[in-house]
Amino acid sequence: MLVNGKPGDSIGIRDRGLLYGDGIFRTMLAARGKAQGWPLHYHKLSDDCAALGIACPDIGSLTAELDSILRRQPDCVVKLIVTRGAGKRGYAPSGCAGSTRLWDTFPVPEYPAEWLTHGIRAHLCDLRLGHQPRLAGIKHLNRLENVLAAAESDAANAAEGLVMDAADNIIGGTRSNLFLVLHGELVTPDLSKCGVAGIQRDRVIGWAAENHVPLHVREVRLDDVMEAEELFVVSSVLKMWTIREFNRRSWSRFPVSEKIRLSLDGPGT
Amino acid sequence: MLVNGKPGDSIGIRDRGLLYGDGIFRTMLAARGKAQGWPLHYHKLSDDCAALGIACPDIGSLTAELDSILRRQPDCVVKLIVTRGAGKRGYAPSGCAGSTRLWDTFPVPEYPAEWLTHGIRAHLCDLRLGHQPRLAGIKHLNRLENVLAAAESDAANAAEGLVMDAADNIIGGTRSNLFLVLHGELVTPDLSKCGVAGIQRDRVIGWAAENHVPLHVREVRLDDVMEAEELFVVSSVLKMWTIREFNRRSWSRFPVSEKIRLSLDGPGT
Numbered sequence: 001m002l003v004n005g006k007p008g009d010s011i012g013i014r015d016r017g018l019l020y021g022d023g024i025f026r027t028m029l030a031a032r033g034k035a036q037g038w039p040l041h042y043h044k045l046s047d048d049c050a051a052l053g054i055a056c057p058d059i060g061s062l063t064a065e066l067d068s069i070l071r072r073q074p075d076c077v078v079k080l081i082v083t084r085g086a087g088k089r090g091y092a093p094s095g096c097a098g099s100t101r102l103w104d105t106f107p108v109p110e111y112p113a114e115w116l117t118h119g120i121r122a123h124l125c126d127l128r129l130g131h132q133p134r135l136a137g138i139k140h141l142n143r144l145e146n147v148l149a150a151a152e153s154d155a156a157n158a159a160e161g162l163v164m165d166a167a168d169n170i171i172g173g174t175r176s177n178l179f180l181v182l183h184g185e186l187v188t189p190d191l192s193k194c195g196v197a198g199i200q201r202d203r204v205i206g207w208a209a210e211n212h213v214p215l216h217v218r219e220v221r222l223d224d225v226m227e228a229e230e231l232f233v234v235s236s237v238l239k240m241w242t243i244r245e246f247n248r249r250s251w252s253r254f255p256v257s258e259k260i261r262l263s264l265d266g267p268g269t
Numbered sequence: 270m271l272v273n274g275k276p277g278d279s280i281g282i283r284d285r286g287l288l289y290g291d292g293i294f295r296t297m298l299a300a301r302g303k304a305q306g307w308p309l310h311y312h313k314l315s316d317d318c319a320a321l322g323i324a325c326p327d328i329g330s331l332t333a334e335l336d337s338i339l340r341r342q343p344d345c346v347v348k349l350i351v352t353r354g355a356g357k358r359g360y361a362p363s364g365c366a367g368s369t370r371l372w373d374t375f376p377v378p379e380y381p382a383e384w385l386t387h388g389i390r391a392h393l394c395d396l397r398l399g400h401q402p403r404l405a406g407i408k409h410l411n412r413l414e415n416v417l418a419a420a421e422s423d424a425a426n427a428a429e430g431l432v433m434d435a436a437d438n439i440i441g442g443t444r445s446n447l448f449l450v451l452h453g454e455l456v457t458p459d460l461s462k463c464g465v466a467g468i469q470r471d472r473v474i475g476w477a478a479e480n481h482v483p484l485h486v487r488e489v490r491l492d493d494v495m496e497a498e499e500l501f502v503v504s505s506v507l508k509m510w511t512i513r514e515f516n517r518r519s520w521s522r523f524p525v526s527e528k529i530r531l532s533l534d535g536p537g538t
Contacts, residue, residue: 001282010279011287013270013371018280018350020412021290053420054414077358081287089346091376091412091419091443102282106358129462130401131435135413143289143360144321144404151322168399174360194399244483249279 002103015100016086017083020091021141023100029108032100033074035066035246037236040199045082055083055099058165062101069103077106077237083141109237115159119244119251121234123158124131124222129165129194130173137197142233149174160233161242162225170220176233177201177239182213183226185217200234200264207263213256222247232257240264244264271334271372284369286352289360290370290410293317294350297505298377302343304335306505309468314351317407320500323353326352326366331370338372345376346506352410378506379464384428387521388513391502392427393491394443398463406466418443418519428500428510431494439489445502445510446470450525451493455484468502476532482525491516500525509533 001009002112014020026045028035035041042059044223049056062080069078127149135142141246145163153161155175163172171189172178177198188207191197208215225231230251231243240261243255270278285291295314297304306311311328318325331349338347349372356365396418404411414432420429422443430443441447446467449456455477458464477484494500499520500512502513509530511523 009283010281012279012280013272013350015287015374016416018284018287018352019294019410020416021410022413022416025288044366047311052416076397081281081282081501082288091415092423093416093420094423106283130404132414134417141288141290142414144291144409144411145401146360146383147285147289147291147362148403151362154361154363155475176467211463 001105002069005061005065006093006100010096011083011100011102013109015083016085016087016093016096017081017141018060018061022054022093023083024052024054024078025139025141027077027079030076030078032069032073033070035070035078037199037203038104040202041080044139044199045080049082049099050139051138052092052140053094054082057082057099057101065101066105067199070106072267073105073149077109079106081141087177090180103109107183111238112160115241117152117191119254120141120159121245122154122173122231122243124247125152125161125163127152127163129163129171131165131167133193136194137191139196139198140193146174147237161165162169162246164222167223170222170225171182171195173233173235176235177233178220178233179204180220180224180228181226181230186256187215187220187224187228188215188216188217189220194241198235203252203264204234204260207260230254230257271376274277274330274334276277280352280369280371281355283355284352285354285356285362285365286369286410290412291321291323291362292350292410293321293323293351294348294408296346298508299339299345299347302339304339304471304520306348306468307332307335308380309471311348311507313468314349317409318351318368320407321409322362323351325453326351326368326370333396334370334372339480344377346377348373348375349491350410360521368439368499377411378508380428386508388511388523389428389514390514391442391500392422392425392430393516394421394430394432396421396432398432398440400434400436400462402462405463406460408465408467415443431515433491437490439491440464442502442504445504445507447500447502448491448499449493449526450499453498453499455482455525456489456493456497457486458489459486467504469505471507473503473529473532478531484495499523499526502531505534
């Protein structure tokens with residue numbers, strides 16, 4: 001654990017990350033001392049910080065800190081948090097001395113092997129995501145909706161929960177982005193009103209462009225999901241899980257998904 | 270500052286209050302060693318914790334901690350945060366060892382005298398609050414909307430900002446609840462889809478019931494606000510500010526507001 005470049009496992013109780021969730025985070029998988037997709041993660045961190053007006057630490061310092069962590073723990077889940085830091089009392093963000101940056105590591109999760117080989121069971125959550133265009137797509141620290149949704153999918157003993165918004169659009173997983181193979185084309189939910197746009201999602205979108213597979217970022221209805229030939233979720237930690245069971249339908253063949261998985265697992269990671 | 274009953278000014282970086290904004294807070298004004306409205310604040314804290322499934326510390330322990338703080342600082346703003354504590358990695362709230370409780374104090378803010386004598390200028394914020402019925406009313410730690418709105422009202426050099434939701438309803442101030450005196454009756458926005466229901470709001474609602482003044486909790490449109498005879502905002506820290514200028518209209522007489530102010534400042538505080 002590093003807090004502002006020094007070993008530590010605590011932050012001040014006046015940090016706005018705690019007080020208001022006023023910060024950004026990234027979660028990455030590290031293998032053999034290398035954080036997969038780090039440049040993409042940094043780029044997204046930088047965009048998210050800019051969207052909230054938080055000073056983003058430069059890539060040089062962060063890369064040096066990341067390297068120092070991964071020298072000791074070459075294989076782990078590594079998490080980075082950047083908050084607006086501490087300021088004067090009150091919501092207004094003016095007068096902050098500078099952002100706070102934190103690194104933490106966790107063991108790589110061991111998921112049941114069949115989730116990878118046969119796909120997962122996904123739960124349709126009751127919780128609906130609210131629309132907030134100013135925060136949509138950003139991986140900020142205001143994550144109570146995800147907490148409530150994850151509690152539901154946990155209670156249903158499902159590997160992941162899929163979440164709709166208040167307008168009955170499917171937005172994605174509680175901690176992942178969703179893709180459909182529909183009529184031979186790729187479809188993924190529009191995230192301009194809610195949801196988090198992860199970098200694995202960007203990589204799938206990039207794969208589609210490179211491979212001339214039509215891909216649509218659009219509103220996705222439950223009917224679309226139920227009609228899809230294949231469904232899969234992606235994230236930087238779980239990588240890709242196909243969905244074998246959702247909302248009383250099952251799927252068993254994932255030819256397009258498996259092709260994309262090969263590419264995501266490839267040297268580009 | 271107290272962290273779980275002991276002097277301290279930091280919390281662990283794995284606390285879910287930081288990671289996800291997974292917690293509740295209260296901010297109170299203390300005068301002569303007494304936190305105003307503490308039983309009401311505790312009641313609200315307890316309700317909010319229950320809504321998120323967070324174990325609420327018992328009132329005895331919290332009162333003892335509060336007393337110990339106010340013996341040293343009899344006049345201050347005192348803030349209490351209760352988070353879900355630290356658990357295993359991931360959004361799902363299961364497996365948390367126990368909640369974290371924090372106390373912090375701040376000097377009593379000195380507002381310009383004319384805000385109290387003549388009312389404030391309020392700014393109409395561009396930011397619209399998203400609808401999330403599962404979190405509406407709760408004073409949780411997911412406060413980025415308030416941060417963005419407060420940044421706007423600060424930039425406009427206004428004492429407070431008024432915020433609408435995505436459906437063009439006025440919801441309240443960035444850090445306060447709004448009341449209108451409209452056709453001789455009291456009106457305050459419905460907070461079932463967004464906003465925070467503060468205890469000063471409850472006290473005004475109680476005052477109206479005791480004094481047989483009709484009060485309506487309902488959707489409030491900008492037109493209602495512009496037609497109101499009087500406007501005022503309330504919170505536990507700022508108590509009550511009348512609004513003398515908002516959206517190019519001005520107000521100068523506040524007879525109903527002043528009557529309520531006398532009652533709120535009275536021995537019931």
